[in-house]
Amino acid sequence: MGTKGRSIRHPGPTPKPMPAMILAPLAALLYLAATGLQLMHIFQQRQQINRLFVVLSVAALVCHAVVVWVSIFPASGMELGFYKVSALIFLVINILCMASLARRPLQNLLVVLFPLSALAVLISYYAPETAPIRTDLPPGILLHIGSSILAYAVLTLAAAQSALLAAQDHQLKHRHTRGLVQILPPLQLMETMLFELLWVGEILLSIAILSGFVFLDDIFAQQLVHKTVLTLGAWLLLAVLLWGHYALGWRSKTAVRLTLSGFALLVLAFFGTKLVLELILQRP
Numbered sequence: 001m002g003t004k005g006r007s008i009r010h011p012g013p014t015p016k017p018m019p020a021m022i023l024a025p026l027a028a029l030l031y032l033a034a035t036g037l038q039l040m041h042i043f044q045q046r047q048q049i050n051r052l053f054v055v056l057s058v059a060a061l062v063c064h065a066v067v068v069w070v071s072i073f074p075a076s077g078m079e080l081g082f083y084k085v086s087a088l089i090f091l092v093i094n095i096l097c098m099a100s101l102a103r104r105p106l107q108n109l110l111v112v113l114f115p116l117s118a119l120a121v122l123i124s125y126y127a128p129e130t131a132p133i134r135t136d137l138p139p140g141i142l143l144h145i146g147s148s149i150l151a152y153a154v155l156t157l158a159a160a161q162s163a164l165l166a167a168q169d170h171q172l173k174h175r176h177t178r179g180l181v182q183i184l185p186p187l188q189l190m191e192t193m194l195f196e197l198l199w200v201g202e203i204l205l206s207i208a209i210l211s212g213f214v215f216l217d218d219i220f221a222q223q224l225v226h227k228t229v230l231t232l233g234a235w236l237l238l239a240v241l242l243w244g245h246y247a248l249g250w251r252s253k254t255a256v257r258l259t260l261s262g263f264a265l266l267v268l269a270f271f272g273t274k275l276v277l278e279l280i281l282q283r284p
Contacts, residue, residue, distance in 0.1 A: 020070050023063040024125035028118035030060035035114040038107060049107055057098055057110070064091050064121050071124055078137060080145070086271075087124035090117040092153035104193055105185050109160060140215030144208060151204035152270060155238075158197035159263035165190045166256045194255060195245060202238050209235060230269035237262040 034056035041050060068091050072084050094117055097106045137145075168184050184190060209231060241258040244250035 020067045020125050024067045024121050027060050027063035027067060027121045030056050030063060031114040031118040031121075034060060035111055038111050042108060042111070049101060053107070054098075054101075057094075057114075060114070060117075061091070061094055061098065064094070064117065067121055067125055082271075083120075083124045083127045085149070087117075087120045089149055089153050089156070090120045092149060093117075093156055096153060096157060104189075108184065109157075109164070112160070138215070140211060144211040144215055147204050147208040147211060148270075151201055151208050152266060154197055154204060155201035155263055155266060158194060158201055158259055161190065161194045161197060162256045162259040165194055166253070169252055191251060191255070194259065195242070198238060198242060198259065202235070202242060205231070205235050205238070227269045230265045234262040234265035234269065237265065 034053055037050060037053050037056065041053070064087070068084070068088050072079055072088060090113070094110070094113060097110055097113065100106050164184060165187070168187055168190060172187060185193075212228070237258055241250065241255060241262070244258075245255065
């Protein structure tokens with residue numbers, strides 16, 4: 001596949017930037033410290049957000065952001081390898097979660113996300129480059145890349161939310177009032193949060209798909225056809241779910257199944273395609 005106005009340079013191994021050498025392990029340590037602190041609060045059944053948790057989380061996000069910036073934007077262009085983009089998506093997910101804490105109690109979800117983010121930021125720094133450096137990317141391609149990353153981040157949160165919703169619903173139906181039920185918001189609020197995330201994710205995914213059709217030379221090229229078809233399938237599944245919720249009142253199990261199915265298609269479309277092309281076939 002080609003993109004309009006894109007050039008690609010295949011450099012040799014690029015030197016690791018000095019700030020990231022320090023900030024990558026520091027970000028991982030801060031993420032793990034924040035995770036440990038929040039786990040203590042969960043075991044102690046505290047509902048309020050701890051200030052130290054917020055400080056540790058923000059510090060981890062700042063370090064993570066610097067590592068991502070210097071890794072993806074070297075002096076010679078832009079590198080969008082598998083590990084770099086994975087770290088960027090985790091960064092966006094964490095920022096969205098932290099920004100939502102003022103309105104929604106998502107801090108317990110970070111207990112899962114933060115350790116994964118620590119792993120992602122370390123791998124993104126220490127793993128070898130898997131994609132060529134791209135230069136002179138036009139604004140349309142940047143719009144496609146940015147909206148795609150935001151869509152994946154929001155829909156990852158939606159998938160995590162649906163998994164928690166399913167577990168919470170199962171425990172309530174079996175009259176389990178301890179454990180997960182105690183640390184999560186009420187079921188109705190969890191469901192409301194899920195559909196808010198799905199609406200935002202679907203809008204962003206629509207922008208990503210439309211910009212792909214407009215600005216990519218051939219969105220159905222051989223190496224992209226699987227990604228395109230799977231992404232369109234995910235978009236259609238989520239669109240049906242949102243319509244069903246609005247028109248037919250679909251909730252609970254139906255919402256969880258369609259959300260996780262759509263997310264699985266997106267994972268195959270993005271990470272599956274990128275993993276096969278870059279790490280197995282070693283193509284840009």
